[in-house]
Amino acid sequence: MSRTVIVGAARGIGRAIADTLASSDPGRSYLLADIDDTAVKRAAAELEAAGADVSAQVVDVADADSVAALVATSTDADQVAIAAGIFRSSSALVTPRSEFDDLLAVNAVGSFHVAQLYAAEMVTRGGGAIVAVASIAARMPRMRQAAYSASKAAQRQSLRVLAMEVASQGVRINTVSPGPTDTEMMRELATDHANVADLAQGSLEASRPRIPAGRVATAHDIATAVAYLLSPASEHVVMADLVVDGGELLGM
Numbered sequence: 001m002s003r004t005v006i007v008g009a010a011r012g013i014g015r016a017i018a019d020t021l022a023s024s025d026p027g028r029s030y031l032l033a034d035i036d037d038t039a040v041k042r043a044a045a046e047l048e049a050a051g052a053d054v055s056a057q058v059v060d061v062a063d064a065d066s067v068a069a070l071v072a073t074s075t076d077a078d079q080v081a082i083a084a085g086i087f088r089s090s091s092a093l094v095t096p097r098s099e100f101d102d103l104l105a106v107n108a109v110g111s112f113h114v115a116q117l118y119a120a121e122m123v124t125r126g127g128g129a130i131v132a133v134a135s136i137a138a139r140m141p142r143m144r145q146a147a148y149s150a151s152k153a154a155q156r157q158s159l160r161v162l163a164m165e166v167a168s169q170g171v172r173i174n175t176v177s178p179g180p181t182d183t184e185m186m187r188e189l190a191t192d193h194a195n196v197a198d199l200a201q202g203s204l205e206a207s208r209p210r211i212p213a214g215r216v217a218t219a220h221d222i223a224t225a226v227a228y229l230l231s232p233a234s235e236h237v238v239m240a241d242l243v244v245d246g247g248e249l250l251g252m
Contacts, residue, residue, distance in 0.1 A: 001028065001053070002079070003029045003030070003076050003077045004025075004031070004078075004079040004080070004230070005031045005033060005080045005118070006018045006021070006030065006033065007034070007070070007080070007082045007114055008061075008083035008084030008085065009032035009043055009083065010032070010035075010036045010040040010042075011036075011039060011183075011184055012219055013083045013133055013178070013181065013219045013222045014034070014133075015219070016223035017081050017223040017226050017227070018030065018043060018054075019223070020220065020223040020226075020227050021081075021223075022054065024227060026051060026053075028053070029053045029054075030052060031055050031056070031057060031074050031077070032054060032056045032057075033057045033058070033070055034058070034059065034084070035058065040056045041056045043056070044056035057073060059084075061084045061106055061111065061114055062106050067110070067113050067117060068117065070114075071118055071121065075121045077121070077122075078122065078125070078127070079130075079230045080114070080115070080118045080129070080130045080131070081130075081131050081133075082111050082114050082115060082130070082131070082132040083226075084106065084110060084111065085111070085133065086102065086103060087103075087148055087185065088103055088148060089145055089148060090144060092146040099147040100151075103148055104147075106151075107148075107151035107152055107154075107155050108151045108154035108155045111159070112158045112162065115132060115159055115162055115173060116162060119162060122169075122170070122171045123166055127170025127172075128170070128171055128172075129171075129173075129174075129230045130172070130173045131174050131226045132155065132159055132173075132176075133177075133178065133222065133226070134152055134155055134156045134159075134177045134241065135148075135152040136178070136243060136245050137153075140249060155175075156175055159173055159175060160239050163238055163239040167238045172234070172237065172238050173238070174234070174238065174239065174240045174241070174242065175241045176242045177241050177242065177244065178221075178222045179211065179245025179246060179248045180245075180248070181217040181221070181222060212246060212247035212248070212250075213246030213247050216246070217244055221244055222244055225242050228242075
């Protein structure tokens with residue numbers, strides 16, 4: 001049975017990816033991985049109750065040994081979705097070095113390490129597909145997001161290099177870059193004016209006027225883009241960054 005691994009699957013975009021993939025391709029085996037042990041096991045149990053073949057494993061993408069342990073239990077994976085990520089924000093004038101360290105460790109280095117190890121396994125097995133959730137913050141500057149934007153730009157570019165090196169061996173690596181997305185994490189952030197005043201004036205809905213499509217993305221919007229890039233329908237798509245932002249990036 002073919003296996004799909006979703007990293008960062010406990011909630012938000014990662015959970016939406018798991019739901020979308022499991023419902024659209026129930027013949028596959030799914031491994032949900034996340035740093036939150038309780039939440040990822042709950043997600044796996046809910047999908048299993050719906051009829052999917054699902055297991056769960058704890059992983060901290062910022063810990064090299066933890067990532068290696070995850071890959072060791074799923075070397076047969078031919079599809080990997082990487083949605084693990086964290087967000088911090090502060091004025092660039094006072095952004096501490098620790099903010100860069102934390103964001104780069106998870107969003108850039110952690111994401112790359114997961115992709116790197118799975119890509120190596122896929123090369124030996126004849127191919128596969130890897131998709132990571134990036135962000136339009138890698139392309140457009142936002143107030144109070146110096147470290148976050150840097151981490152996402154580093155993620156996107158490092159994965160493009162990896163993709164270039166393994167494409168001829170049947171491994172496809174792509175990214176999906178969401179704009180503002182209605183997730184639990186974003187709603188929590190939207191209650192803290194100090195963190196998101198410049199991003200959304202304290203309200204996720206306040207982002208809508210600058211998006212030509214007139215709404216923020218849903219987690220399902222992002223999940224369907226990831227599903228496409230993992231599927232055979234995108235077999236000649238390599239090193240792409242699929243922007244899912246309702247036109248915000250081009251409309252700015």
